[in-house]
Amino acid sequence: MIINDEILAAYVDGMLSPSQTEEVRRYLASHPQEMEQMVMLMDNFPREIKEEESGMSQATLCNLQNSSIASSGAAFVVKNISPATTPKEHKVDIQTNLTHLLKEII
Amino acid sequence: MRKQNTYDSLSERDLIDAILSGNEEAAIYLIYNRYYRDLRYLCLDIYGSHIYIDELCQEVYIHLKGKNGDWHPLTTWFGISTFRTWLNRTARNLFLQKRASLIGFRENKLYSDEEDDVDPVENVVADQPTLEENLQKVLLLEAINKLDNPDQKLVILKELQGYSHEEIAAILNLVRRAENRIKLNKEGKEILADAAAVDVLKQRAVAYLKEALGVKRK
Numbered sequence: 001m002i003i004n005d006e007i008l009a010a011y012v013d014g015m016l017s018p019s020q021t022e023e024v025r026r027y028l029a030s031h032p033q034e035m036e037q038m039v040m041l042m043d044n045f046p047r048e049i050k051e052e053e054s055g056m057s058q059a060t061l062c063n064l065q066n067s068s069i070a071s072s073g074a075a076f077v078v079k080n081i082s083p084a085t086t087p088k089e090h091k092v093d094i095q096t097n098l099t100h101l102l103k104e105i106i
Numbered sequence: 107m108r109k110q111n112t113y114d115s116l117s118e119r120d121l122i123d124a125i126l127s128g129n130e131e132a133a134i135y136l137i138y139n140r141y142y143r144d145l146r147y148l149c150l151d152i153y154g155s156h157i158y159i160d161e162l163c164q165e166v167y168i169h170l171k172g173k174n175g176d177w178h179p180l181t182t183w184f185g186i187s188t189f190r191t192w193l194n195r196t197a198r199n200l201f202l203q204k205r206a207s208l209i210g211f212r213e214n215k216l217y218s219d220e221e222d223d224v225d226p227v228e229n230v231v232a233d234q235p236t237l238e239e240n241l242q243k244v245l246l247l248e249a250i251n252k253l254d255n256p257d258q259k260l261v262i263l264k265e266l267q268g269y270s271h272e273e274i275a276a277i278l279n280l281v282r283r284a285e286n287r288i289k290l291n292k293e294g295k296e297i298l299a300d301a302a303a304v305d306v307l308k309q310r311a312v313a314y315l316k317e318a319l320g321v322k323r324k
Contacts, residue, residue, distance in 0.1 A: 014251070015188075035247060043263045094268075
């Protein structure tokens with residue numbers, strides 16, 4: 001089987017057969033740099049949030065500015081969020097975090 | 107508006123068939139309506155703002171249209187995955203490729219400059235996990251993807267991306283509101299998740315992941 005974008009997408013969607021899944025697992029294990037993309041594809045937030053429902057733009061949503069959040073109706077308990085926090089700034093080494101989580105579990 | 111409503115009722119396969127038969131309006135709808143939110147998020151994720159969203163959507167359009175203008179790249183989606191996941195992966199790769207030309211981002215530099223401070227010796231060791239270790243990570247990712255509880259899944263995925271528990275709590279509250287899953291206390295006020303609640307969710311997720319990975323309880 002050729003591992004292409006669609007096969008990797010189908011893996012995230014859980015739409016592969018057991019043998020195909022096993023093949024993708026081996027591929028990912030030998031191409032660990034792909035794991036970051038897997039995490040991002042698995043993460044549906046905040047794409048699922050409708051801006052009009054949250055009462056704020058996606059940028060604001062990701063910045064999580066306290067003033068905007070407070071004005072959306074209910075007071076937020078979070079006080080110490082950096083106004084400039086964006087996913088990009090959060091971009092740390094997912095591999096390292098995965099290693100830490102794995103150690104925590106095993 | 108009327109035509110948008112028409113497209114709204116079409117499946118991805120129908121939309122792609124329409125595009126392949128020469129309906130460019132369907133392509134515009136696909137990028138600028140149905141999946142615009144996804145693309146905006148990707149733009150924010152990779153570029154830190156929405157400033158390049160117009161250029162990037164245009165790049166997606168050009169990419170999908172293909173070199174010969176026959177929309178060949180769209181024919182590489184066979185329906186094995188959902189179109190949304192396929193498009194997200196395709197667009198992410200494209201956005202990363204365009205980073206150098208749009209913002210002069212240094213290639214092969216995916217993370218923050220803080221990496222420069224890492225002890226090179228330690229870095230070499232950290233960069234060489236065994237195949238077995240990587241396979242364990244893959245299985246862990248798979249188990250995370252199968253977490254039934256959406257809050258637990260969100261907590262784990264956001265923590266992997268480096269968010270603090272306070273930030274995850276804020277995100278969680280937004281998601282719950284958007285999905286009408288808010289809980290009220292006796293006074294009728296919304297019960298908001300905080301860092302402690304996120305910690306509890308994480309521990310519950312870890313317990314599930316241990317079970318899923320066949321780790322025996324201590």
